[in-house]
Amino acid sequence: MASLVGYYSLLSGFFCSFLIIYFSIINFNDTKILDKRILSFTFFQFFFVVISFFGLIISFVVSDFSNETVFNHSHTTKPLFYKISGTWGNHEGSLLLWLLVLTLFIYLFLLKSVEQKKSYRILTLLFQEIIIIGFFVFLIKTSNPFNYITPIPKEGLGLNPILQDPALAIHPPVLYLGYVGSSIIFSSALAGVTLNYISKDWAKHIKNWVFISWIFLTLGILLGSIWAYYELGWGGFWFWDPVENVSLMPWLSLTTLLHCILVLEKRNILNSWAIILSITTFALSMCGTFLVRSGILNSVHTFANDPERGLFILIFLFILIFLSFFVFFFFHKNENKTLINLNWVSKETAILINNWFMMYFLIVVLIGTVYPIFLEVITSEKISVGPPFFHKLIIPFLIPFLIFMAIGPQLKWIKSNLKNKLYLILFLIISFILTVLIVKNLSINFFTNTILLTAAFFLFFITIRDFFKKKFNNLSQNIAHFGFSLLILSILFNNIFSNEIITNLKIGETFVSDKFKISFKDINQKDEQNYKAIIGKFEVIDSKGSNLIMSPELRIYNQPNIVTSEADIKTNLLTDKFMTMNFVQNQEYFNIRYQIKPFMVWIWISVILICFGGLISLFKKKYEN
Amino acid sequence: MKTKIYPIFLIFVFSIIFFVFYKGLKNSNIYTPDVKSQINIPKFQAKDFENNKTINSKDIFLNDKFYLLNIWASWCIPCREEHKFLMNLHKEKLIDIIGLNYKDNHLKAKKFLDDLKSPYKIILKDLDGTIAIEWGAYGVPETFLIHNKKIVKKIIGPLNENSILEIKEIIK
Numbered sequence: 001m002a003s004l005v006g007y008y009s010l011l012s013g014f015f016c017s018f019l020i021i022y023f024s025i026i027n028f029n030d031t032k033i034l035d036k037r038i039l040s041f042t043f044f045q046f047f048f049v050v051i052s053f054f055g056l057i058i059s060f061v062v063s064d065f066s067n068e069t070v071f072n073h074s075h076t077t078k079p080l081f082y083k084i085s086g087t088w089g090n091h092e093g094s095l096l097l098w099l100l101v102l103t104l105f106i107y108l109f110l111l112k113s114v115e116q117k118k119s120y121r122i123l124t125l126l127f128q129e130i131i132i133i134g135f136f137v138f139l140i141k142t143s144n145p146f147n148y149i150t151p152i153p154k155e156g157l158g159l160n161p162i163l164q165d166p167a168l169a170i171h172p173p174v175l176y177l178g179y180v181g182s183s184i185i186f187s188s189a190l191a192g193v194t195l196n197y198i199s200k201d202w203a204k205h206i207k208n209w210v211f212i213s214w215i216f217l218t219l220g221i222l223l224g225s226i227w228a229y230y231e232l233g234w235g236g237f238w239f240w241d242p243v244e245n246v247s248l249m250p251w252l253s254l255t256t257l258l259h260c261i262l263v264l265e266k267r268n269i270l271n272s273w274a275i276i277l278s279i280t281t282f283a284l285s286m287c288g289t290f291l292v293r294s295g296i297l298n299s300v301h302t303f304a305n306d307p308e309r310g311l312f313i314l315i316f317l318f319i320l321i322f323l324s325f326f327v328f329f330f331f332h333k334n335e336n337k338t339l340i341n342l343n344w345v346s347k348e349t350a351i352l353i354n355n356w357f358m359m360y361f362l363i364v365v366l367i368g369t370v371y372p373i374f375l376e377v378i379t380s381e382k383i384s385v386g387p388p389f390f391h392k393l394i395i396p397f398l399i400p401f402l403i404f405m406a407i408g409p410q411l412k413w414i415k416s417n418l419k420n421k422l423y424l425i426l427f428l429i430i431s432f433i434l435t436v437l438i439v440k441n442l443s444i445n446f447f448t449n450t451i452l453l454t455a456a457f458f459l460f461f462i463t464i465r466d467f468f469k470k471k472f473n474n475l476s477q478n479i480a481h482f483g484f485s486l487l488i489l490s491i492l493f494n495n496i497f498s499n500e501i502i503t504n505l506k507i508g509e510t511f512v513s514d515k516f517k518i519s520f521k522d523i524n525q526k527d528e529q530n531y532k533a534i535i536g537k538f539e540v541i542d543s544k545g546s547n548l549i550m551s552p553e554l555r556i557y558n559q560p561n562i563v564t565s566e567a568d569i570k571t572n573l574l575t576d577k578f579m580t581m582n583f584v585q586n587q588e589y590f591n592i593r594y595q596i597k598p599f600m601v602w603i604w605i606s607v608i609l610i611c612f613g614g615l616i617s618l619f620k621k622k623y624e625n
Numbered sequence: 626m627k628t629k630i631y632p633i634f635l636i637f638v639f640s641i642i643f644f645v646f647y648k649g650l651k652n653s654n655i656y657t658p659d660v661k662s663q664i665n666i667p668k669f670q671a672k673d674f675e676n677n678k679t680i681n682s683k684d685i686f687l688n689d690k691f692y693l694l695n696i697w698a699s700w701c702i703p704c705r706e707e708h709k710f711l712m713n714l715h716k717e718k719l720i721d722i723i724g725l726n727y728k729d730n731h732l733k734a735k736k737f738l739d740d741l742k743s744p745y746k747i748i749l750k751d752l753d754g755t756i757a758i759e760w761g762a763y764g765v766p767e768t769f770l771i772h773n774k775k776i777v778k779k780i781i782g783p784l785n786e787n788s789i790l791e792i793k794e795i796i797k
Contacts (some may be wrong), residue, residue: 038670171708322636329632345751377648465716 003067006055006148013048014136032354033519046103066148075158077530086159087171092145123191134316142309161557163386167199167227175220179285181213215614222607240390245369246288249463253281254363286317343415350408357401362395399500402455406462431457459485480613486606490599499596506588516542531557550579667759674748691796692771693722698729699737701765715744720731724748
């Protein structure tokens with residue numbers, strides 16, 4: 001029943017698109033004000049998609065296995081929370097969520113852009129409706145979430161247990177808010193180009209959308225990363241896995257755009273940058289969707305390997321790309337070329353330099369992700385591009401990047417002089433001395449680590465100084481940059497001071513190393529609603545004599561039958577202690593991995609700080625108004 | 626003139642990207658080892674689980690008949706899960722199932738069979754795991770479909786509804 005309502009509601013939403021387009025075209029040259037009907041139909045479209053989405057949620061909650069999506073991804077014994085989150089834990093449902101956010105955002109856009117020109121609002125709406133129609137067709141034609149199966153199965157197949165995690169339950173919606181937010185920027189940039197409206201005013205107006213998308217995208221990536229750390233038990237937060245990379249690429253592009261928009265708002269330059277980045281960000285979001293959904297890349301996100309779906313997203317993606325080319329080359333006039341007069345010592349130059357660095361990072365990630373696909377298609381040779389590639393290409397360039405990030409905010413717009421900037425050198429020296437003190441006793445590569453740590457400390461100290469010096473002036477930028485320096489520092493320390501032990505133990509055995517002793521005490525079984533848990537008990541005694549009980553888990557899920565490993569993680573402000581166990585193909589032995597990871601929490605905290613910086617910027621603007 | 630070069634260049638580049646992705650779609654990325662040319666089953670000797678008598682492999686697998694060789698162990702949790710499928714096959718009397726008890730403790734293996742009943746016609750012991758290596762097994766459980774002393778199909782991991790259907794399809 002709920003499925004039926006959902007399906008027809010979906011069709012009605014699709015139908016609304018045509019009404020919106022029809023009225024928009026009529027209204028375009030018609031009157032000065034926006035036709036009320038357009039706003040109402042945009043609302044109705046959103047409303048219908050909401051109904052449809054709730055229809056799917058209800059089908060999941062009541063375990064209506066006559067619905068194919070529910071049958072494939074749910075099970076009666078699943079806890080209610082995961083029944084609901086299972087709604088978007090699959091291909092069909094997650095696309096419906098995309099559509100929901102798409103329609104919500106365009107409605108909000110119309111509400112929030114009242115003071116803008118009518119033609120600009122309508123054009124943005126039209127471009128957005130192209131995207132919306134694309135998703136409607138995709139959903140209805142290739143991935144209908146409301147397909148029936150007869151006879152009705154008694155039981156569903158269950159949700160992949162590794163997706164049954166609180167962080168992952170909210171990871172897709174948050175990430176989608178970021179992705180879809182970039183679609184609004186995309187449509188609005190295209191509308192702006194068509195009307196030759198990419199200017200200070202446009203920047204001021206679109207800035208909020210850029211910030212909102214950026215915050216959600218950052219949070220979404222963070223949640224995914226937390227999930228990989230706690231649930232997958234890989235013992236790290238970033239693996240340069242193609243699936244992670246495709247979310248990082250729009251982030252890099254969006255971060256660059258965010259800085260361009262700030263320059264555009266103040267100085268009315270970098271217009272072309274802003275347009276191209278708006279297009280790139282959305283194209284990369286779509287490209288990510290294509291790569292992870294089509295089965296070209298194999299991962300947990302590859303919900304279904306249906307070539308028809310992949311082909312559809314591919315064609316749709318390229319239609320949008322070629323459409324934006326057309327709009328850009330046909331309408332874009334680079335008229336204020338003569339006006340660009342960048343002074344070498346100014347804030348905008350610093351931003352521009354770092355934008356180029358960011359573009360470089362983007363290209364590295366893009367090549368590292370896409371090149372293996374190209375190579376496989378052209379020569380059918382399989383290669384794997386791993387962390388060393390990214391580390392080698394990114395880390396050296398992070399050094400000037402961090403330094404410019406510290407210096408940039410110290411400079412003024414337009415033109416700045418270098419007087420009174422001696423403290424910069426002073427801070428650089430302090431950072432260097434501090435780094436040398438830390439690094440010299442460690443057996444690590446002295447040269448790169450020293451320079452990198454120095455640069456990170458430099459940014460760290462400069463931003464701390466700014467907290468005192470500038471107080472609340474430019475607080476958002478300062479918090480975000482401070483967060484970034486903290487992120488780099490935590491990652492570096494995490495790398496330098498990490499410790500890992502992998503061994504096989506059976507009950508009663510003890511592993512001894514020079515740093516600690518691990519004894520396998522015993523093992524317990526516990527029956528939960530949808531899985532059976534095998535819980536190990538380990539005592540870890542370190543060189544100082546303090547002992548710690550670790551209890552990693554193995555979960556054997558009944559539906560579908562999968563064994564997952566739950567790490568036991570003891571977190572405090574300084575270090576994470578991390579233990580996983582796994583079956584060995586012999587009855588008594590278990591494979592134990594014990595890791596000490598310093599500053600793990602600070603990685604999460606610093607990313608939250610970065611988001612918080614963005615959030616403040618949103619509110620600050622309201623406050624000023 | 627200059628302005629025309631960029632769009633043409635970009636369209637060209639993106640068309641190539643489109644083409645590569647399009648071709649990439651056709652290559653499925655899911656890796657399933659496939660026994661393309663049928664391989665002869667290995668010749669080996671093993672002890673019988675029940676009476677410890679040495680059996681020669683050529684006495685077990687006769688020509689013109691289908692057999693299922695199932696590698697299992699009492700410590701292997703997925704083996705428990707797949708057991709019901711083996712029992713069903715056994716009850717339907719469609720095929721003779723040969724068990725290969727892999728690196729197992731005799732008493733525990735016996736308890737496993739007492740609890741869950743045995744679907745096997747013969748059970749062979751593979752205490753040190755060498756016979757499984759001869760067969761080219763990756764791990765436990767693993768199942769081989771044999772016809773005319775050749776491996777027709779190999780199923781890595783526990784059996785499920787689909788693999789059972791496939792097996793039934795082949796032996797029909």
